[in-house]
Amino acid sequence: MVRRVGDVFKALADSTRRTILDELTDRNGQTLFEICARLCTKHGLGSSRQAISQHLDVLESAGLVETRREGRYKFHYINTGPLRPIVERWLDRPEDAGGRTGGGADPAETERKEGPT
Amino acid sequence: MVRRVGDVFKALADSTRRTILDELTDRNGQTLFEICARLCTKHGLGSSRQAISQHLDVLESAGLVETRREGRYKFHYINTGPLRPIVERWLDRPEDAGGRTGGGADPAETERKEGPT
DNA sequence: ACCATAGGCAAGCAGCTACTTGCATGTCAA
DNA sequence: TTGACATGCAAGTAGCTGCTTGCCTATGGT
Numbered sequence: 245m246v247r248r249v250g251d252v253f254k255a256l257a258d259s260t261r262r263t264i265l266d267e268l269t270d271r272n273g274q275t276l277f278e279i280c281a282r283l284c285t286k287h288g289l290g291s292s293r294q295a296i297s298q299h300l301d302v303l304e305s306a307g308l309v310e311t312r313r314e315g316r317y318k319f320h321y322i323n324t325g326p327l328r329p330i331v332e333r334w335l336d337r338p339e340d341a342g343g344r345t346g347g348g349a350d351p352a353e354t355e356r357k358e359g360p361t
Numbered sequence: 362m363v364r365r366v367g368d369v370f371k372a373l374a375d376s377t378r379r380t381i382l383d384e385l386t387d388r389n390g391q392t393l394f395e396i397c398a399r400l401c402t403k404h405g406l407g408s409s410r411q412a413i414s415q416h417l418d419v420l421e422s423a424g425l426v427e428t429r430r431e432g433r434y435k436f437h438y439i440n441t442g443p444l445r446p447i448v449e450r451w452l453d454r455p456e457d458a459g460g461r462t463g464g465g466a467d468p469a470e471t472e473r474k475e476g477p478t
Numbered sequence: 479a480c481c482a483t484a485g486g487c488a489a490g491c492a493g494c495t496a497c498t499t500g501c502a503t504g505t506c507a508a
Numbered sequence: 509t510t511g512a513c514a515t516g517c518a519a520g521t522a523g524c525t526g527c528t529t530g531c532c533t534a535t536g537g538t
Contacts, residue, residue, distance in 0.1 A: 317505090327448045412526070
C-alpha cells in the first residue's frame with residue numbers, strides 16, 4: 245500500500261478520527277467495540293459501529309493506527325510515527341525570510357512508501 | 362472569527378494549500394498574483410486566481426496565514442503558530458499505555474479563539 | 479477622467495466523503 | 509453443531525468542498 249503524506253492530513257481532517265486517536269492515546273490496544281463504547285460514553289459521539297470501522301480503516305491507511313488480530317478480536321494501536329515530520333515541514337524554518345531564491349520543488353508532497361510491517 | 366482546532370487540520374488537508382504554505386515559507390509576504398505565478402511555474406499547478414484566493418481564505422481562517430493590505434496589494438504571511446500544538450496533542454505522550462483510566466474529555470477539540478490581530 | 483491592475487463576491491457544478499443499511503464471514507462457548 | 513459475538517464488505521445517499529464562471533470594487537498610473 246502506497247502511503248502519501250496527504251493521507252495523514254486527510255486522516256487528521258476529521259474530528260471523529262482525531263477523537264479516536266485521543267482515545268487510543270488514553271488506552272492503547274482497544275477493540276472496535278471498546279472504541280465505539282468509549283466514544284459514545286466519554287465524548288458523546290453517536291457514530292455507528294460501521295462508521296467507526298471506516299474511520300479506523302482511514303487511520304490505518306494513513307499509518308496512524310496499526311492493528312493486531314487475536315482470535316475474533318482486533319486490537320488497534322496508535323502509531324505516532326507519521327505525525328512527527330508533517331508539521332516540521334514548515335516549523336523548523338526561519339519565519340523572517342523576505343526574498344530568498346528557493347531551489348526547485350521539494351519532494352515532500354510526493355508519495356512515500358513505508359517499510360513492511 | 363471563531364477559530365477551531367479542526368480548522369487547522371481541514372486547512373492542511375488540501376495539497377494545494379500545503380504547497381501555498383511551502384511557497385510562503387520560501388518567500389514570505391507574497392501577493393495573490395505572485396503566489397499564482399510561482400505555484401504554476403515551480404509546482405506545475407494550474408489553479409486559477411480565484412481558486413488560490415479561496416485557498417488563502419481558508420488558510421487565513423485557520424490562522425495559518427496573516428495578511429497586510431498596502432495600497433492595491435495584499436501581502437500574505439505564513440504563521441506557524443497554530444501548527445505547534447496540534448500534533449503534540451498525541452506526540453508527547455507515552456506510547457506504551459496499556460490500561461490507564463483517563464479522566465474526562467479534554468477540551469482540545471472545542472473552539473479556541475485567538476486574540477485580535 | 480480614463481484605463482489597467484490587484485483583488486473581492488457570489489452562484490453553480492462535479493467530485494469526494496462520512497454515514498447508513500443490509501448482509502456475510504469468522505470465532506468462541508455451551 | 510448451534511447460537512451469540514466481533515468484525516468485514518458493499519451499495520446507496522446526503523452534505524461538504526474545491527473549482528469555475530461572471531461580474532464587481534478599489535487603487536494607481538497617464
